[in-house]
Amino acid sequence: MYRMLTLEQAQTAILAGVRRGERTEGVPLARAPGRWLAADVVSRVDYPGFDNSAMDGYAVRVADLADGSEARVAHREGSPTRSARSSGHKTERGGGLTAGGFRLPLSGEARCGDAPGVLAPGTAMRIFTGAPLPAGADTVVIQEDVKRENDTVVFPHRVEVDQNIRRRGEDFRAGETLYGRGRRLRDFDLALLAAAGIAEVTVCARPRALVVATGDELVAPGVPLKPGEIYESNRLTTLALLEALGAEAVDGGTAPDDPAALRALLRDAADYDFIVTSGGVSVGDHDVVKQVFVEIGKIDFWKARVKPGKPIAFGHVGNRAHFFALPGNPVSSLVTFKLFVEPALIAWHGGTPAATYxxxxxxxxxxxxxxxxxxxxxxxxxxxxxxxxxxxxxxxxxxxxxxxxxxxxxxxxxxxxxxxxxxxxxxxxxxxx
Missing domain, CATH: 2.40.340.10 (MoeA, C-terminal, domain IV)
Structure with missing residues (x-):
C-alpha cells in the first residue's frame, strides 16, 4: 500500500531519489547554449586584457595640464582668449571648450589592434575606443571636450585622472570562476565565455529519456478515427518538453493496455536515464503501468495530493533509470511534468530546481x-x-x-x-x- 503524498512531500522524495548523471563531454561554444556545465568554468585571461580607452579622444598625462608644467596655458579662468574666439576652430562633434584650458602638441595616435605606445612628456596622443592606453598617460579626454588646431590640442582646464579608461581586469581576472557546475548556459553566456578565452566547455552528456504512451484508444494524429478512438497528444508533448530541457528524447511509441506489450517496449528500460509514460497509472482494470513497473523496478511513491494529476508514480529501474508514470489526461500530464519531471531533470544535471512564482x-x-x-x-x-x-x-x-x-x-x-x-x-x- 502506498501513502498519498502532498505536493511538497512528493517533490522532496523525487529530488532525494535523483541519481546525478556522471557522463560528461566537451562541446565547442557554438553548441553550448542549453547545455548544463559539468565543471566550473575559469577565465583564461584578465578582462579587459590591457588598459584601454572607453571613448574616442586624447590620451594625456594630467600633470602636463597643471600650472607650472611644460604645457602652455591657452587661457585661465574667465572668457576665452581672442585667438580662441576668432580663430574659427570648433570643438570636435560640436562640443564646447570649457572655461580655462591648456595647449599640448599632438604626438601620434593609438588605434585598436596596435601594441601599446609611449606618450612623450608634455604631449597628447589621439586615441580611439578600445585602443591600448599609451604608457605614461593617466586619463583620456573625450574629443567633444577639446579643440583641435592643426597638430595642437586645447584641453579644458579641469581634467581628472582615470577619466574614460577601462583598466585591465576590472571586469574579471584570469583564474576567476565565471560559471559554476550545474549552470545551464544561455545564448548570452557565449559573449562572456568567448571574451574569457574559452573555446570549449565540459558539459553533462545529454540524458537519454524514453517516452511511451499507453491506451487502447490512442491513434496517431492524421489517422482517420474509428469509433471510441482519440488522437494521442501526451507523447509528442512530452518529447518536446524533454528536448527543451536538454534531454535526448526517444520516442517509444504507443502501447495498448496490455502488460506484455508494455513490457516489450520497456525491455531496455535500464539503459535509459529517464522513462516517462502517460496513462495507465490510475486504479482501473486496464491501468497496467503500475503493474509493469512493480515487476521491472521499484516504485518510490504512487499518488500525490495535486490537481490535476493525482495518479502519478515515481521510481527506479536498475541503477540508472528514473521512471515517471504520468496521468493520461492531457492537462494532468502537462502539469505533473512541470511539477515533478522538470525538477528531476534539473537535479540530474547538477542544477538546483527552484520553481518561479x-x-x-x-x-x-x-x-x-x-x-x-x-x-x-x-x-x-x-x-x-x-x-x-x-x-x-x-x-x-x-x-x-x-x-x-x-x-x-x-x-x-x-x-x-x-x-x-x-x-x-x-x-x-x-x-x-
Missing part, C-alpha cells in the same frame, strides 16, 4: 472544496502596472482548448477554499508569458 491579482472568483494543491490554467497579463491572473474557463483535466490562452498557472493551496476577485495569488509563469 509571482504575485498576481485575480480577475474572477474561484471556489472549491479544499484538500489538494490545485493548479488552474490562467492568462497572465499586465494592467495599470500590476500583474493580473485570469482563470480560464474549462478547467477539466481533459480539456485542451484553454491551453491556447494559458501562459501561467494559479496555485491554490491544499487548505484553501479558493479566492475572490481582486485577491492576490501565487502564479507560476509558463512559456509564452
Amino acid at each position: 509571482l504575485s498576481a491579482t485575480t480577475t474572477t472568483d474561484f471556489h472549491r472544496r479544499s484538500g489538494r494543491t490545485e493548479f488552474l490554467r490562467a492568462r497572465l497579463y499586465s494592467e495599470d502596472g500590476r500583474l493580473c491572473a485570469q482563470p480560464l474557463k474549462g478547467q477539466g483535466s481533459h480539456m485542451v482548448g484553454p491551453l491556447r490562452d494559458t501562459n501561467g498557472l494559479i496555485r491554490v493551496e491544499a487548505d484553501s477554499a479558493g479566492f475572490a476577485c481582486g485577491e492576490t495569488v501565487r502564479v507560476m509563469p509558463l512559456d509564452g508569458f
Whole structure:
C-alpha cells in the first residue's frame, strides 16, 4: 500500500531519489547554449586584457595640464582668449571648450589592434575606443571636450585622472570562476565565455529519456478515427518538453493496455536515464503501468495530493533509470511534468530546481472544496502596472482548448477554499508569458 503524498512531500522524495548523471563531454561554444556545465568554468585571461580607452579622444598625462608644467596655458579662468574666439576652430562633434584650458602638441595616435605606445612628456596622443592606453598617460579626454588646431590640442582646464579608461581586469581576472557546475548556459553566456578565452566547455552528456504512451484508444494524429478512438497528444508533448530541457528524447511509441506489450517496449528500460509514460497509472482494470513497473523496478511513491494529476508514480529501474508514470489526461500530464519531471531533470544535471512564482491579482472568483494543491490554467497579463491572473474557463483535466490562452498557472493551496476577485495569488509563469 502506498501513502498519498502532498505536493511538497512528493517533490522532496523525487529530488532525494535523483541519481546525478556522471557522463560528461566537451562541446565547442557554438553548441553550448542549453547545455548544463559539468565543471566550473575559469577565465583564461584578465578582462579587459590591457588598459584601454572607453571613448574616442586624447590620451594625456594630467600633470602636463597643471600650472607650472611644460604645457602652455591657452587661457585661465574667465572668457576665452581672442585667438580662441576668432580663430574659427570648433570643438570636435560640436562640443564646447570649457572655461580655462591648456595647449599640448599632438604626438601620434593609438588605434585598436596596435601594441601599446609611449606618450612623450608634455604631449597628447589621439586615441580611439578600445585602443591600448599609451604608457605614461593617466586619463583620456573625450574629443567633444577639446579643440583641435592643426597638430595642437586645447584641453579644458579641469581634467581628472582615470577619466574614460577601462583598466585591465576590472571586469574579471584570469583564474576567476565565471560559471559554476550545474549552470545551464544561455545564448548570452557565449559573449562572456568567448571574451574569457574559452573555446570549449565540459558539459553533462545529454540524458537519454524514453517516452511511451499507453491506451487502447490512442491513434496517431492524421489517422482517420474509428469509433471510441482519440488522437494521442501526451507523447509528442512530452518529447518536446524533454528536448527543451536538454534531454535526448526517444520516442517509444504507443502501447495498448496490455502488460506484455508494455513490457516489450520497456525491455531496455535500464539503459535509459529517464522513462516517462502517460496513462495507465490510475486504479482501473486496464491501468497496467503500475503493474509493469512493480515487476521491472521499484516504485518510490504512487499518488500525490495535486490537481490535476493525482495518479502519478515515481521510481527506479536498475541503477540508472528514473521512471515517471504520468496521468493520461492531457492537462494532468502537462502539469505533473512541470511539477515533478522538470525538477528531476534539473537535479540530474547538477542544477538546483527552484520553481518561479509571482504575485498576481485575480480577475474572477474561484471556489472549491479544499484538500489538494490545485493548479488552474490562467492568462497572465499586465494592467495599470500590476500583474493580473485570469482563470480560464474549462478547467477539466481533459480539456485542451484553454491551453491556447494559458501562459501561467494559479496555485491554490491544499487548505484553501479558493479566492475572490481582486485577491492576490501565487502564479507560476509558463512559456509564452
